[in-house]
Amino acid sequence: MLIWLFRYLKGFVRIRVLGYSPERFLNLCKARHIVLWDLQNVGNEYEMNLSIRDFRKIRPLVKKARAHVTVTERHGLPFFLHRNRKRKMFPVGMLACCMLLYVLSLFIWDIRIEGNRARSTDVLLTYLAEEQIVHGMRKRDVDCKEIQTMLRIHFPDLTWVSARVTGTQLLIRVRENQDLETEQQEAANTSESSDLVAVRAGIITGILVRSGTAQVQPGDEVEAGTVLISGTVDIRDDSGDAVGVQEVRADGDVRARTFYVYEDSFARSREVRHFTGKKRYGVSIRAGRKLLSFTDPRTFSLYTTVETEHPLHLTGNFYLPLSFGLIERAEYEIYTEKYTAEEAKGLAEAHLNEFLNNLLQKGVQIVGNDVKIDNGRNFCVSKGKIEVLEEIGIPKIRQKEQAAFE
Structure with a gap:
């Protein structure tokens, strides 16, 4: 494309070569480094393109090769200007077009945002519009550093922001941290005492305490909310007697055998x-x-x-x-x-497998599946229990009153 543009600006002609030995003419052009392109053989004649500058060099070569050259086509800006030299409004129009392009180049006509997932492009563009960062604004009014700072302050989950102007485009690249709020919450709780409580009911199969005091043993049956590891540790003297209690952040692994009740139904039609x-x-x-x-x-x-x-x-x-x-x-x-019986059963199994895969992605170990599929006349119903082994302990901040009472 760029080569064609240069050739158009300089102008080129298409010629037809015939005579005693047109092949010798081609060899002479190659020896003189004259560039030819779009070469075609038309019977005993040859057609080709060459620039205006090279066309002025071929006269001695034509005589030497005893060939005859005819110009069949003329292309390029020089010929266009020559044909329209009497049209006074043409250069005015070209000048106006150049001025218009220059004026358009002073504004931002495209705002592109890359790297965003949790935050949609519309949300980010709406915020930028509130800050007067919009399509059609002047490029000189764009402060990339200010845009980067504003986005990071307004959207804390954006850990990295880059803004730059290229041409008439404002390109904004962002990097998100979807777990930022969770990390901040955990960091805030590191200095507070907490217990490890059961998030689900189940039967304890194993417990490993890293910090705190175990309140349950393998084989114990617990309900949701039961304290598994207490956030207190007894302080003992040299004789082994408890002389006080120290509050800590309970930490450990508590695995239990739990059950998930699965229910799913959909119409057969x-x-x-x-x-x-x-x-x-x-x-x-x-x-x-x-x-x-x-x-x-x-x-x-x-x-x-x-x-x-x-x-x-x-x-x-x-x-x-x-x-x-x-x-x-x-x-x-x-x-x-209407689903056939096989189609309905296959769809019900697909729903069940999706549910099981979601459990596996959470680190749950499936040990039993008692789900039954009832393929009725109008509805397909799946019911049953799924037995799993999983971590059930979650931290819970200890209440001050509770700590003081203990």
Whole structure:
């Protein structure tokens, strides 16, 4: 593309070579480093392109090769200007176009955000708009360091922000830490005494205490909220007698055999979309913040809409405040279908496997599955218990009154 642009600006011609030995002419051009391109053999003749500068050098070569050269086409800016030399408004229009492009290059026409997952692009753009960071603002008013600081302060989960202006585009890259609030909460609680309590009912199968005092033993049956490891440690003298109590942050691993009650049901019939193949098309034009849509006045009773927008840009980063879009509407009809017994059973098993996979991702060990699938006439129902081995201890801050009483 860049080579073609240079050739167009300098101008080039397409010539036809015929005569006694056109091949000798080609060899002479190669020896003189004359660049030829788009070479084609047309019978006993050859057609090719070469620049205006090289065209002025081939006269002695034509005589030496006893060839005849005819110019068939002229391309490029020099020829275009020569043909339009009497049109006075043409240079005025070109100058106005150049000035318009220069003025457009002074503004931001595209704001792109990359790296965000938890925070949607719309949320970040809305906040930036509240701070007057919008499409169409002047590039000289963009303070990248201030944008970085504002985003980090307003969104604490953004651990890293980078902003830079390239062309007419403001590119903002962010890095999120979705566990930041959890980490901050844990850091705040490190200096406070806490117990380890059961989050679920179960039968204790193993306990390992790293800090605190165990309150249960393997084989004990506990309920949700039962203290498993107390956040207190007895202080004993040299003779082994308790002389006081020290509060600590309870820590350890407590595994228990627990049960999950699983219930799932869905109707055997379902509504399914069937596309008819009929479509209607339209176009949209966005200029700045204004959007104009031109669609087919004929419509469907039920349809889906897909819109694609293509912003115009001169280079990779020189975006213009103009974009074109395509609107596609596809008609569909709704039919009621019924799952077969095999399909219903397969869907119920898929739901169950998804539930089990979610447990496995949490570090739960599944030791028993007593779920039954009842494939009824109108509904498919799955019920049962799932027996697992899992960690059930979670920290709970000790109340001051409770600590003082103990």
